[in-house]
Amino acid sequence: MDYRATLDLPQTKFNMKANLSQKEPLYLKRWEKEDLYGQIQKSCKDKPLYVLHDGPPYANGHIHLGHALNKILKDIILRARRMAGFNAPYIPGWDCHGLPIEHNVDKELGAKKDQISKLSKRGACRKYAQKWIKAQKEEFKRLGVLGDWDNPYLTMNFPYEAAIAREFNRFLLSGSVIRNKKPVYWCSTCTTALAEAEVEYYDHTSPSVYVKFPVTEDLADIDQALAGRQVSIIIWTTTPWTLPANLAVAFHPDFVYAAVAVGDEVWIMARDLAESVLQRFSIAEYSIIATFSARKLENRRCRHPFMDRDSLMVLADYVTIEAGTGCVHTAPGHGADDYQTGLRYGLEILSPVDNQGIYTAEAGPYAGLQVPAVNARICEDMSKSGMLIYKDDIRHSYPHCWRCKQPVMYRATPQWFIAMDRSGIREKALESIKEVQWTPSWGMQRIFSMVEGRPDWCLSRQRTWGVPITVISCRDCGTVVKSEALARKIDELFLQEGADAWFKYEVGDFLGQGAVCQQCGGNEFLKEEDILDVWFDSGVSHAAVCEERPELRSPADLYLEGSDQHRGWFQSSLLTSIGTRDRAPYQGVLTHGYVVDGQGKKMSKSIGNVVAPGEVIEKYGAEILRLWVASEDYRDDVKVSDEILRQISDAYRKIRNTIRYMLGNLHDFDPGKNCVGLQELPDLDRWAIARFEELKEKVVSAYERYEFHSIYHSLNYFCGMTMSAFYLDILKDRLYTSGTDSHARRSAQTALFIILDGLIRLMAPILSFTAAETWEHLYGLDPQKAPLSASVFFAEFPAPVAGLLDQEGEARWTRLIALRSEITRALEIARREKIIGHPLEAEVLLLMEGELGDFMTREWQTLKEISIVSAITGVDEFPDVGLAPFFSEEVQGLSIMVRPVDGGKCERCWTRSATVGTNAEHPLICERCCTILADLGLKAE
């Protein structure tokens, strides 16, 4: 007789090989076609709302792994929230305006870029952004990220552009928008401002000059040696043309400065530079008559070498000892550092140069001269007046215009700012930061100190592709028109035609006929030409999206981006919300680290360590990428390498095989008919369900705390250890041999069913594709025809079940498992010695002392079952059969001897038993199997 046919072996069509890269697209296609996202949202519209507001990626280029990490994290959180009973919509967005796009469009346009109109350029930029949104959308969808992809928010959509202008106008009307000068890179050849990204550095020869700034007051209080001396500060500069704009001299707060006597003069410079500087001047005769800290100089005054005014002595920590004299010429209108220093000391932002590089009247004697050609003239004059000590040439790296390749300058021009302290924005922002839940917690400190120390927010950009700064001012007196009516008009036009309207229409179209200036009565007005910083665009998404979309709300529950956004979007969102609504736009902020390579180095094209998401998906599947995201502790930087991905892939296979095996053993199980009540389950099965309960609790709470890597580990351990290596291995005998409809088998299946059903739900937020596939197999759903509403995505996390195993039961199992692990150790030794092969060939003799013996008297049967051996026998002493016993170190008073068991191998259940051969009808099988066959009504043929 073929006894194999009387067994219930696992059967399943669930493939061992996942074939993810081929199968994922099929699932995605159906989910999209039947609008899985829409269906889910419909089904949960009455549940409590959870809003994760998407930070918009920039619509330029293909997505990289950083994007994938970010979107997958969001997707995992949202899916987990849905399964925890929430309505969790996802509206993805894109950041569309800005320089990089304009830049690339300029490149594509080539020479044409200067001929076309502003509106055509904007049209081309819009098209360019659209192209990349389309590409990125497909790439995001491929990751399995579920959301309203057909209705994303774009910062260039008309309603969004209108919202940007609306929010700007709120700031304007509230009085926190101010106009100030700030230095920017300026090309006087092209007469245009340049962004950082538009300057290129080349070597350039500049004059290198050392200039005296005479000190008029007596410095005797610093050092008596200076009493009555004629003292000068010696500065060094390579841009003499900025001297007319000099307003200060900066010293390093921590350097020691020296007063050097040269002839009858005293020169001040950094002590450590004095020797080399004087050597350069070819001055051999000098003596240091005093040294002192720069702090003693702060806020004193010296005389400008040729302008009729004083310069302030200030401290600045960017002053270097690498070059110059340690005394830095400071012109707040002509340098980034100088500007910051100027702000700190309340200096004027003086920049007496017009847009063609010609000195204005403010430059005094030099008005009308061209910069930087004027350098020679200035040096000549200073030489005559004795203020120039030394002049030389220097070759150094200097910024040049990317278009005309000419050297550029820093020039202060009027810009629009949001004032941080006028209406208490900074203060209120700092207060609200403390109310937000920051994950990890150090995020609070980080953004707090950034907001605390940041300057006013410069909103203006001298570019084309963006939302205009909607300011109209009087041509005659410059007064800014601030009116609700104007704001409404702008809103109206922008809603209909987008921000292009600003460039399309005349001032009169916005102001209406006959408008006059409230200040001077003038009737001619100017439209601002600059556009807004793109951080303002995305910063108002809480207003443009969360408040506008009916399915969302503001403040959002969570913002989730990389840690660079503490300076970026988290801050711009916070400031725009505080400025107009007096509260933060989010209740929680979660940050993740950056994706780095296997060594922890950042990815860069030049190093060649970049891993593209597409390659990973192609090779392993999006599911592996998702599992990778879950496996890493994203609060730190996230490493990726082939080794790591291989590891994730191995872990996936283990999980998949475990699931597959469970499915295989449930092929004939109908939960409606075959379930065994929890109270009737054998102890082992209750133990297994208790372990699953433990997992459930851990996983559900880890989702709540956004600690996905611990879910990954828990899932691995549960599938690999608890299930595969222990429970499932033990269950084989019961599942295969006890008879299809036996209580023993149905019990095991009940446990398997409960566990598998729950396991699929727990892993679904991460392993979405596999969860969907498994669910179909478990419930016999046709992958193409069964309604999506029956899919795992409409299920929730399994509810907690209590009372499976009391404390005593848990303790009992802990002990049994410890004993089993000692037995397997002994079996392994026996296997090495070729005494046995498979554990079922073994009889295990246990010698136990004291209470342990009593425990065994009660539990030997369970121990035999879980050890998967043919016999366990308690003995008082080991028989003398030439075998060495194993003395346990882990379990006190236990020693174990393993010997081949007596009796033949049952052809059916493979257990060795003395009863094999005793039944005449079935001479090849054991008594237990004979009984089962009889129960099944099977007769030997």
Place this chain on the structure above:
RNA sequence: GGGCCUGUAGCUCAGCUGGUUAGAGCGCACGGCUGAUAACCGUGAGGUCGGUGGUUCAAGUCCACCCAGGCCCA
């Protein structure tokens, strides 16, 4: 150069307020099974906890400095 953060076995992670021989899974090595089979089971070997110095009876855990790496500034 400054601010914030990170550094535990080959890999991914645990190690709470300092306290016995630093844990897990995977990988690896070796062995078994052939009724989860391009599966499954078992055993084992892997760490001077980035480095140095300090506090302490006692430090992976506290302090200082240094090194490496990341983000944001300059």
